[in-house]
Amino acid sequence: MSATIKDIAKIVGVSPSTVSRVINGTAPISDEVTARIRKAMKEMDYHPNARARSFATGVTNTAGLVMNATNEATFSNSFFNRSVFAIEKVLQDHAYNLLIANDNGQSDSQILELVQGKKVDGLIIPSSSLDDRLISFLQNAEFPFVVMGEPARRAEEVPWVDVDNEQGAVEGTEELLRSGYPEAVLIADDDETVFSRNRLRGYREAVQLRCREQVVMAHHRYEDLGKKLVKEVGSLQNKGFLCASNEIAFYTRRALKELEIQVPEKAGIVTFDNYPLAEYMDPPFTAIDVDTYQLGEKAAEMLMECMHGKKIVQHQLIRTKLLVRASSGRTIRRE
Amino acid sequence: MSATIKDIAKIVGVSPSTVSRVINGTAPISDEVTARIRKAMKEMDYHPNARARSFATGVTNTAGLVMNATNEATFSNSFFNRSVFAIEKVLQDHAYNLLIANDNGQSDSQILELVQGKKVDGLIIPSSSLDDRLISFLQNAEFPFVVMGEPARRAEEVPWVDVDNEQGAVEGTEELLRSGYPEAVLIADDDETVFSRNRLRGYREAVQLRCREQVVMAHHRYEDLGKKLVKEVGSLQNKGFLCASNEIAFYTRRALKELEIQVPEKAGIVTFDNYPLAEYMDPPFTAIDVDTYQLGEKAAEMLMECMHGKKIVQHQLIRTKLLVRASSGRTIRRE
DNA sequence: TCAGTGCGTGCAACCGTTTGCACAGTGTTA
DNA sequence: TAACACTGTGCAAACGGTTGCACGCACTGA
Numbered sequence: 001m002s003a004t005i006k007d008i009a010k011i012v013g014v015s016p017s018t019v020s021r022v023i024n025g026t027a028p029i030s031d032e033v034t035a036r037i038r039k040a041m042k043e044m045d046y047h048p049n050a051r052a053r054s055f056a057t058g059v060t061n062t063a064g065l066v067m068n069a070t071n072e073a074t075f076s077n078s079f080f081n082r083s084v085f086a087i088e089k090v091l092q093d094h095a096y097n098l099l100i101a102n103d104n105g106q107s108d109s110q111i112l113e114l115v116q117g118k119k120v121d122g123l124i125i126p127s128s129s130l131d132d133r134l135i136s137f138l139q140n141a142e143f144p145f146v147v148m149g150e151p152a153r154r155a156e157e158v159p160w161v162d163v164d165n166e167q168g169a170v171e172g173t174e175e176l177l178r179s180g181y182p183e184a185v186l187i188a189d190d191d192e193t194v195f196s197r198n199r200l201r202g203y204r205e206a207v208q209l210r211c212r213e214q215v216v217m218a219h220h221r222y223e224d225l226g227k228k229l230v231k232e233v234g235s236l237q238n239k240g241f242l243c244a245s246n247e248i249a250f251y252t253r254r255a256l257k258e259l260e261i262q263v264p265e266k267a268g269i270v271t272f273d274n275y276p277l278a279e280y281m282d283p284p285f286t287a288i289d290v291d292t293y294q295l296g297e298k299a300a301e302m303l304m305e306c307m308h309g310k311k312i313v314q315h316q317l318i319r320t321k322l323l324v325r326a327s328s329g330r331t332i333r334r335e
Numbered sequence: 336m337s338a339t340i341k342d343i344a345k346i347v348g349v350s351p352s353t354v355s356r357v358i359n360g361t362a363p364i365s366d367e368v369t370a371r372i373r374k375a376m377k378e379m380d381y382h383p384n385a386r387a388r389s390f391a392t393g394v395t396n397t398a399g400l401v402m403n404a405t406n407e408a409t410f411s412n413s414f415f416n417r418s419v420f421a422i423e424k425v426l427q428d429h430a431y432n433l434l435i436a437n438d439n440g441q442s443d444s445q446i447l448e449l450v451q452g453k454k455v456d457g458l459i460i461p462s463s464s465l466d467d468r469l470i471s472f473l474q475n476a477e478f479p480f481v482v483m484g485e486p487a488r489r490a491e492e493v494p495w496v497d498v499d500n501e502q503g504a505v506e507g508t509e510e511l512l513r514s515g516y517p518e519a520v521l522i523a524d525d526d527e528t529v530f531s532r533n534r535l536r537g538y539r540e541a542v543q544l545r546c547r548e549q550v551v552m553a554h555h556r557y558e559d560l561g562k563k564l565v566k567e568v569g570s571l572q573n574k575g576f577l578c579a580s581n582e583i584a585f586y587t588r589r590a591l592k593e594l595e596i597q598v599p600e601k602a603g604i605v606t607f608d609n610y611p612l613a614e615y616m617d618p619p620f621t622a623i624d625v626d627t628y629q630l631g632e633k634a635a636e637m638l639m640e641c642m643h644g645k646k647i648v649q650h651q652l653i654r655t656k657l658l659v660r661a662s663s664g665r666t667i668r669r670e
Numbered sequence: 671t672c673a674g675t676g677c678g679t680g681c682a683a684c685c686g687t688t689t690g691c692a693c694a695g696t697g698t699t700a
Numbered sequence: 701t702a703a704c705a706c707t708g709t710g711c712a713a714a715c716g717g718t719t720g721c722a723c724g725c726a727c728t729g730a
Contacts, residue, residue, distance in 0.1 A: 002451070004686055015710045020688060027689095028707060047451035052686035055390035055715055062434070067420070081415055085402070088437050092445065097454065098435040099397070102423050110427065116337070116382035119432065250615040277612035280585040339716055350680045355718060362719095363677060387716035391685055 003044040011040045023048060062097045063087075063303055064120035066111055068128050083148070083296030087124065090300035096121075103129040115143055122307040124299050127151045127160065127194070144306035146299050150194045150315075159306065161298040161316040165195045165272075168288040168320035169202025169242065172270040175286065175322055176240025179329040181268045183211040185233055187225075187252060188244035190217040196244070199272065203242060218248055226255030236261055240268040240328070246275045249285055253327070264329030274323060283326035294318050338379040346375045358383060397432045398422075398638055399455035401446055403463050418483070418631030422459065425635035431456075438464040450478055457642040459634050462486045462495065462529065479641035481634050485529045485650075494641065496633040496651040500530045500607075503623040503655035504537025504577065507605040510621065510657055511575025514664040516603045518546040520568055522560075522587060523579035525552040531579070534607065538577060553583055561590030571596055575603040575663070581610045584620055588662070599664030609658060618661035629653050 005023075009016040014033060021027040022037045029037075040046070054060045065087055067080060088098045099120055101110050111134070114120050123138070127149030135154055138145050147160035169186075176184045186203040188196060200215065207213050216232050218225055229236060229252070236259060243249035249271035253263060261267050263283055271278065274287040295318050302314065340358075344351040349368060356362040357372045364372075375381070389395045400422060402415060423433045434455055436445050446469070449455050458473070462484035470489055473480050482495035504521075511519045521538040523531060535550065542548050551567050553560055564571060564587070571594060578584035584606035588598060596602050598618055606613065609622040630653050637649065 005688095006686075016687075017689075017711080018709060020686095021709085024688080027709085030708060033708085047448070049686055050452035050454045051386070051389045051393075051395060052715095053688080054386045055685085055717090056687040056689085058386075058715075060386060067423070080419075084415075084419075084435065085437075088402070088435050092437060092439075097449075100419065100423050100433045100435055102420075102427060104427075113382070114432075117385035119385040246612060247615075250612065275611045277581060277585065277610050277616065280582075281612065281615065282617050340718095341716075351716085352681080352718075353679060355716095356679085359718085362679085365678060368678080384716055387685095388718080390687095390715085391717045391719090393685070 002049075003041075003046040004049070005046075007044060008037060008040050008046055011044070012036050058118075059121050060119060061095060062099050062120050063091055063122040063124065063300075063307070064099045064101045064111075064114050065124045066101045066103045066126065066129050068103050068105075068126050082292040083299070086293045086296030087300040090297055090304065094304050096304075112137065115141065122146075122303045124148060124303055127162075130158075144303060146303045146306060148295065148299050150198070152194050155194075155315070157313065159302055159313050159315065161295060161302060161318065163195070163290045163295060164317040164319050165198035166202035166205070167317070168272065168290075168322075169199040170206040171320065171322045172242045172272070172286075172288045173203050173206035173240075175270055175324065175328050176242060176268050177206070177210055179240065179264070179268055181240030181329070182238050183214065184240045184242055185214045185216060185229075186242045186244070187216045187218055187229070187248050189220050189248070191220075199244060218244075218251075222247060222251040225251045226258060229255055230259075237266050240270065243269060243271040246271055246273050246278055246285070246287075249278075249327075250281065253281065253285075264327055268329045269327040270322075271327075279323075279325060281327070286325045286328035287323045289321045289323050291318055291321065337384075338376075338381040339384070340381075342379060343372060343375050343381055346379070347371050393453075394456050395432075395454060396430060397434050397455050398426055398457040398459065398635075398642070399434045399436050399446075399449050400459045401436045401438045401461065401464050403438050403440075403461050417627040418634075421628045421631030422635040425632055425639065429639050431639075447472065450476065457481075457638045459483060459638055462497075465493075479638060481638045481641060483630065483634050485533070487529050490529075490650070492648065494637055494648050494650065496630060496637060496653065498530070498625045498630060499652040499654050500533035501537035501540070502652070503607065503625075503657075504534040505541040506655065506657045507577050507607070507621075507623045508538050508541035508575075510659065510663050511577060511603050511605055512541070512545055514575065514599070514603055516575030516664070517573050518549065519575045519577055520549040520551060520564075521577045521579070522551045522553055522564070522583050524555050524583070526555075534579060553579075553586075557582060557586040560586045561593060564590055565594075572601050575605065578604060578606040581606050581608050581613055581620070581622075584613075584662075585616070588616065588620075599662055603664045604662040605657075606662075614658075614660060616662070621660045621663035622658045624656045624658050626653055626656065 005016045005019045008019045018029060018033065019037055022029050022034050065084065091098050101114055103111060122144035124146050125148065127147050130147055130151050132153065135158060147158050150160055150162040151158060173184045184207055186200065188199065204213060214233050216229060233239065236256060241252050243252055249269055253269055256263055256267050263269060270286045270288065272288045274289040278285045278287050298316050298318065340351045340354045343354045353364060353368065354372055357364050357369050400419065426433050436449055438446060450458065457479040459481050460483065462482050465482055465486050467488065470493060482493050485495055485497040486493060508519045519542055521535065523534065539548060549568050551564055568574065571591060576587050578587055584604055588604055591598055591602050598604060605621045605623065607623045609624040613620045613622050633651050633653065
């Protein structure tokens with residue numbers, strides 16, 4: 001068995017409470033006693049028992065991150081990766097641990113269990129795992145939580161961080177227009193999500209008055225995207241394509257190749273997200289990159305505030321960053 | 336305050352221990368009493384307090400996964416992603432939670448703290464975070480742990496799971512030779528890791544007697560990889576290149592393009608790992624894919640066994656899967 | 671009929687730490 | 701010099717479960 005606070009107390013000849021106070025600095029203890037306790041702790045290789053401590057204090061110093069298993073995208077892109085890393089970092093800086101929970105889609109049983117069982121002090125929840133019931137439950141329990149991604153409903157009521165998809169779309173579109181393509185076309189999957197809506201909004205905003213608005217919905221069916229494009233927008237020449245995903249960008253690029261329309265000379269491509277190999281495509285894709293590290297960081301920082309009693313419901317947008325590569329033409333024309 | 340076991344006991348008119356036994360099924364309780372307790376629990380919205388429980392039982396029902404922050408590769412590829420998902424799934428099936436710890440490189444302080452503070456009952460550790468001190472510590476404390484990736488040292492002593500890099504290299508090389516390229520060349524970063532060594536071994540094994548052995552070390556400097564290749568292997572025509580990473584594969588492909596050597600007609604490429612866009616390269620890369628889901632799954636299952644007292648030190652290799660695409664030629668020549 | 675066995679339940683200790691309250695001693699201030 | 705504040709420490713309760721032991725009762729087999 002490992003040493004307990006009582007063992008230390010006995011050795012040093014003080015009461016357990018004194019040892020506790022030395023450990024936590026919760027009361028002034030004479031230097032002499034402090035030193036003796038410290039020494040004994042070292043000698044006996046004492047380490048506070050986190051289990052007992054959370055039991056006594058009523059907090060676990062652990063925050064939960066729910067990940068959305070059903071959402072395959074969570075894994076395929078690096079979103080989760082770097083966010084997790086950032087969250088862990090922030091929590092660690094505050095002496096908190098990170099617990100991963102899974103929203104299995106069935107019900108929020110695991111999430112609820114964590115909260116009700118008091119295994120975590122706070123929660124970071126992807127907006128896709130959020131429903132009215134969960135919001136109500138958490139609000140009712142006054143349980144600290146932060147949402148990643150702008151929620152579809154009741155967004156004003158809850159704290160969240162999200163990528164500034166609107167700004168990203170604006171910048172992407174402007175990059176295309178600025179590069180000299182007379183028209184910009186948005187190609188997206190019509191999945192009713194808030195971020196899709198925001199991207200659409202950004203595109204519209206940027207395109208306003210400068211060229212007509214053309215939106216093609218891919219509906220996750222990419223194989224015949226080329227045909228669909230031709231059918232809906234006519235000639236693909238002299239168009240700039242704002243693609244909602246790397247995959248869409250790739251299929252768009254392939255369609256252009258088949259039509260022998262050169263990129264970036266005759267058509268441009270800007271894509272959302274920046275997969276590892278996006279810069280190695282031919283030509284390399286100009287990408288609207290999301291700093292997922294920052295996203296996680298902000299979420300965690302916000303949660304820390306919530307857990308420390310601040311009640312302000314705030315919202316934060318992370319700016320995207322346009323990585324200009326060859327596919328949008330500007331770098332070429334510059335020469 | 337939420338209801339406690341004592342509240343339930345009082346309401347029903349039994350002792351707290353009876354309630355506890357109903358919850359845990361640790362002793363036979365009459366159907367009638369059980370029913371009344373169940374009802375009361377429901378009515379009072381009782382949920383066992385995990386903090387109190389772990390304090391009493393001495394276990395947390397939580398396992399830790401240490402991630403290696405310093406290792407950027409952990410994030411760029413999907414390794415971490417799917418593994419985490421799998422681990423969480425297995426743990427959840429056993430009513431365990433997953434806690435993420437970070438090996439910040441400085442010292443294993445956080446890891447040690449988790450173990451010494453008894454915040455977790457077991458640990459999954461990437462081999463890159465493993466050193467002799469940590470092994471000794473864990474073994475000494477008889478603390479359950481499983482290593483992800485074959486450890487560089489003392490591999491026989493500890494339980495681990497790893498990708499069968501050797502088998503992957505064999506299959507990749509054979510694919511190239513079978514496809515008709517007279518010679519297979521391995522291009523790798525010389526980073527002294529176990530997995531590099533295993534890949535090299537696999538390559539050698541496959542090449543044996545069939546063609547001469549040619550290994551080019553890129554040393555993480557890819558820009559002049561083309562020149563280096565020409566210098567070290569001479570003509571790049573009629574060669575099959577086994578690339579240790581997607582990035583190497585990309586630069587190899589570029590070098591071939593500049594030399595106007597057609598892929599797959601005049602040279603072939605097989606790459607380790609399968610980044611999201613690997614299949615969209617031109618031509619699509621034949622890849623040695625790793626089932627990281629399975630990797631995590633096995634690790635978690637192994638850990639569960641360890642935590643349940645089994646002491647067998649075992650090692651498991653996950654088979655890689657060759658995804659044949661155009662870059663290795665076979666699909667082309669088939670027509 | 672009696673010892674033995676199993677079922678159903680309660681008692682009370684225990685897990686390791688924190689913390690409100692009390693109190694003695696030592697300054698400090700008016 | 702009395703009243704007060706502050707420092708340094710101990711006592712004991714509390715946090716919410718779990719569990720070994722004991723016990724009463726009903727049944728079984730000899």
